Amino acid sequence: xxxxxxxxxxxxxxxxxxxxxxxxxxxxxxxxxxxxxxxxxxxxxxxxxxxxxxxxxxxxxxxxxxxxxxxxxxxxxxxxxxxxxxxxxxxxxxxxxxxxxxxxxxxxxxxxxxxxxxxxxxxxxxxxxxxxxxxxxxxxxxxxxxxxxxxxxxxxxxxxxxxxxxxxxxxxxxxxxxxxxxxxxxxxxxxxxxxxxxxxxxxxxxxxxxxx
Amino acid sequence: xxxxxxxxxxxxxxxxxxxxxxxxxxxxxxxxxxxxxxxxxxxxxxxxxxxxxxxxxxxxxxxxxxxxxxxxxxxxxxxxxxxxxxxxxxxxxxxxxxxxxxxxxxxxxxxxxxxxxxxxxxxxxxxxxxxxxxxxxxxxxxxxxxxxxxxxxxxxxxxxxxxxxxxxxxxxxxxxxxxxxxxxxxx
Numbered sequence: 001x002x003x004x005x006x007x008x009x010x011x012x013x014x015x016x017x018x019x020x021x022x023x024x025x026x027x028x029x030x031x032x033x034x035x036x037x038x039x040x041x042x043x044x045x046x047x048x049x050x051x052x053x054x055x056x057x058x059x060x061x062x063x064x065x066x067x068x069x070x071x072x073x074x075x076x077x078x079x080x081x082x083x084x085x086x087x088x089x090x091x092x093x094x095x096x097x098x099x100x101x102x103x104x105x106x107x108x109x110x111x112x113x114x115x116x117x118x119x120x121x122x123x124x125x126x127x128x129x130x131x132x133x134x135x136x137x138x139x140x141x142x143x144x145x146x147x148x149x150x151x152x153x154x155x156x157x158x159x160x161x162x163x164x165x166x167x168x169x170x171x172x173x174x175x176x177x178x179x180x181x182x183x184x185x186x187x188x189x190x191x192x193x194x195x196x197x198x199x200x201x202x203x204x205x206x207x208x209x210x211x212x
Numbered sequence: 213x214x215x216x217x218x219x220x221x222x223x224x225x226x227x228x229x230x231x232x233x234x235x236x237x238x239x240x241x242x243x244x245x246x247x248x249x250x251x252x253x254x255x256x257x258x259x260x261x262x263x264x265x266x267x268x269x270x271x272x273x274x275x276x277x278x279x280x281x282x283x284x285x286x287x288x289x290x291x292x293x294x295x296x297x298x299x300x301x302x303x304x305x306x307x308x309x310x311x312x313x314x315x316x317x318x319x320x321x322x323x324x325x326x327x328x329x330x331x332x333x334x335x336x337x338x339x340x341x342x343x344x345x346x347x348x349x350x351x352x353x354x355x356x357x358x359x360x361x362x363x364x365x366x367x368x369x370x371x372x373x374x375x376x377x378x379x380x381x382x383x384x385x386x387x388x389x390x391x392x393x394x395x396x397x398x399x
Contacts, residue, residue: 010359010366010384018260018301019363022309044392045360049301050294051341052361058251059258061271066246069272073239077280089309144367144377171378193367 003035005159005166007147012038015088016045022089023124023191027147027167029088030095030189034165091119094189099152102130102187111138125192131155131180139177143194146170153186155179226292234282242279250275253300260304260363270307274300291337301363337395344394351375352387359384 007015007028014020015028032038093101105128107115113135119126128151131137148168155162157176162168170176172194180186232241253274257267277299278285285295345353354373358364366384370377 008381008385009388010381013384013388014359014366017360017363018305019359019365021365021367041392044395045388046298047291047294047337047395048341048388048391049360050291050297051338052357053252053256053297053300054291054293055342056252056255056361058249059255061246061250061254062268065268065272066243066250069246069275070239070243072272072276073242073279088305171381172376173378 003031003037003165003167005162005168006035006038007031007167008169009041011147011169012041013045013048016042017049021124021191021193023119023122023126024145024147024193025088026090026094026119026122026126027149027189027191029090030097031149031165031167089122091122094119094151097151099187102152102185125190127190129186129188129190131178131186131188133180133184133186134182136179137177139175141175142170142172142192144172145191145193147191149189151187151189153184154181155186155188156181227287230282230285230287230292233279234285242275245278246275249296253296256297256300256361257304259361262304262307266307270300270303273303277303304363340394341391344391348387348390352383355380355383356387356391 006012011020011024011028015025020028028038032042093105105117107117107130110116113132114137115130117128117130119128131153133153146168147170148162150162150164150166152164154164155178157168157178159168159174159176161181226245229241229245232238233245250271253271254267257270258264262270274296278296285292345356348356351373355369358369358372359366364372366377366380369375369380373380
């Protein structure tokens with residue numbers, strides 16, 4: 001699959017370096033699972049991070065710690081999945097995403113034609129948005145970063161048209177007004193690190209009342 | 213010239229040590245890896261906010277994994293330091309997660325990515341990247357250090373340097389593009 005909208009290279013570099021907030025890392029991981037281009041970028045960034053790591057000075061690793069380590073070498077390796085370093089955690093629901101489960105999710109209506117499901121187990125704001133066909137989101141800017149991955153359906157805004165697998169990586173300088181395409185619901189995964197800034201009073205009121 | 217020769221020798225040395233660990237379970241070779249990287253891993257983890265006790269425990273886990281998985285290290289698919297970095301990074305992310313909430317999920321193939329696509333790293337690459345780093349404007353070099361080595365988020369870097377979030381991203385994007393092209397020249 002050829003994707004046309006990707007996370008910013010700065011975001012991919014931080015993902016590789018282990019410096020992405022968990023909610024943004026989830027969105028990027030799901031994009032990486034289907035994007036060769038971005039996997040290659042992350043691989044390059046990991047190589048760079050490894051080079052920096054290898055060139056930094058050292059602290060003193062104590063003789064006692066070294067002895068404990070040497071004594072552990074004869075232990076059998078724990079190869080269970082839970083013992084493997086996993087890196088980015090992605091909730092199971094998202095990793096095994098299927099349109100068939102959509103109606104079973106605990107959607108909460110936050111505005112006409114717009115519903116939401118949050119992932120409180122992930123640190124930072126991470127949520128699914130379900131936007132009814134043809135619905136126009138209120139025009140908004142961002143107090144910080146916002147990263148959106150389309151899971152099903154599609155939407156368009158001032159930047160372009162976003163279909164499944166594509167990512168919008170926006171910072172606080174961008175204002176936009178997404179509109180879901182008319183053929184079906186659009187379901188997106190969204191990570192933010194600050195509240196959205198709506199231009200009109202009505203969505204701002206809903207935002208306060210419904211905490212979104 | 214001298215530094216390139218030293219790095220070339222070092223690179224060859226890590227490869228040789230990893231082969232001895234993988235094929236002969238050679239403890240003396242492993243001790244040399246521990247002596248070289250134990251302190252560097254410790255500093256790396258302390259820089260990322262681990263307490264001293266946590267960092268020591270993670271260094272042990274990381275090096276134990278080097279011992280247990282030495283046979284999986286493939287020099288043709290990346291430098292030893294990149295492999296070690298990925299192990300340490302993932303162990304640290306796992307530990308941070310344990311401190312917060314447990315999220316169920318399968319092992320992360322890409323982020324644990326012990327085999328990045330088609331990357332062959334050698335001493336020429338190190339030298340090329342080192343030269344490019346020394347040419348970066350001060351602000352970009354600062355952001356690169358904070359993002360790549362200290363693992364700080366864009367928001368943390370913006371707060372610390374008192375610059376807009378967009379400037380952090382553009383500095384990092386530009387620097388990463390330059391470093392990537394220097395890597396491509398070296399390959």
